[in-house]
Amino acid sequence: MHVFNGKADLIAHLNSIKTAHSTIGFVPTMGALHEGHLALMKRSLQDTDFTVVSIFVNPTQFNNPDDLVKYPRTLEADVAKMNQLNPDIIVYAPTVDDIYEGNTVSQHFDFDGLEFQMEGKFRPGHFDGVGTVVKRLFEIVKPDLAYFGEKDFQQLQIIKKLVSKYKLGIKIVGCPIFRESNQLAMSSRNERLTPEERSEASLIYDTLNEVKNRFQTESIAEISAWVSSVFDAHERFDLEYFVIADANTLETQTEKESNKNYRAFIAVFVNNVRLIDTISLN
Known part of the structure; x- marks a missing residue:
């Protein structure tokens, strides 16, 4: 298995193996790999000739320094999981300096308003950090296809916008949410839960799931009030936001219209561990 810590070595390797007709699939991760990540890799291995996986905990997308410090870092175990899945996976595990070259700051992006919804409201600068690191990784790896999970649906839409605005010529593939046996969305942060x-x-x-059922008969205001009451009744949980949004613009909706696609988005703290999830309502 090839593991690269520097972009120069990675680029040289990719240049040596890529032909005019071969394709590169890319799965960017922050490590602490779970079955959801591995599913993205399996899809890339299926679709493309070469699969690159990056493992990099990006400092510029954390607006909470404590969250950055506590984010799980399990590179050795991650490499072992990938090796078991397919030893031909190419791993890029850079240092902060290799990505940011001594200037660890975000580029500012205009994502046509997508960045100001939900996560953007509660995590100032988050999507500038995401855009910065993903754009740099795309420029290094130069993939033909890149794979992202739909759990981070807002991030998925923003990366599609990034590719479109900068004419990067990469196909972004959104993949279904992988869930644990109790239906909790798989996340590296789950490792911090008891x-x-x-x-x-x-x-x-x-x-x-109940929101999806109620959406057929109840107003958005009624559903939102019910969700608040559910989490108010559980001391262990702290609801940060619940939003029903237009699936395309991500703008919060207050009334239902027949010609729109809707999604519900939620962010919840479970004893200081922040978890997000989403579901299509149509």
């Missing part, structure tokens, strides 16, 4: 918290966090998906 077994009891992890079990009880099934409440998040159960709530979204």
Whole structure:
């Protein structure tokens, strides 16, 4: 298995193996790999000739320094999982300096308003950090296809906008959310939960599933009030936001219209561990 810590070596390797007709698939991650990540890699291995996986905890997308410090870093175990999946996977595990070259700041982006919704409201600068690191990784790897999970649906839409605005010529492939046996959306942050918290966090998906049912007969205001009451009744949970949004613009909706696609988005703290999830309502 090839593991590169520097972009120069990675680029040289990719140049040596790529032909005019071969394709590169790319799966950017922050490590602490789970089955959801591996599913993205399997899709890339299926679709393309070469698969590159990056493992990089990007400092510029964390608006909470404590969250950055606590984010799990398990490179050795991650490489072992990828090796078991397919030893031909090419791993790029750069240092901060290799990505940022001594200037660890975000570029500012205009994502046509997508960046100001939901996560953007509660995590100032987050999507500038995401845009900065993804654009740099795309410029290094030069993939033909790149794979992202739909759990981070807002991020997925923003990366599609990034590719479009900068004419990067990369096909962005959104892949379904992978869930644990209790339907909790798989996330590296789940590792920070106690077994009891992890079990009880099934409440998040159960709530979204009920929202989908209620969406057929209840108003958005009624549904939002019900969601707030659910989490108010559970001391362990702190609801940061619940939003029903237009799936295309991501703008928060207050009334239902027949010609729109809707999604519900939620962010919840479980004893200081922040978890997000989403579900299509149409």
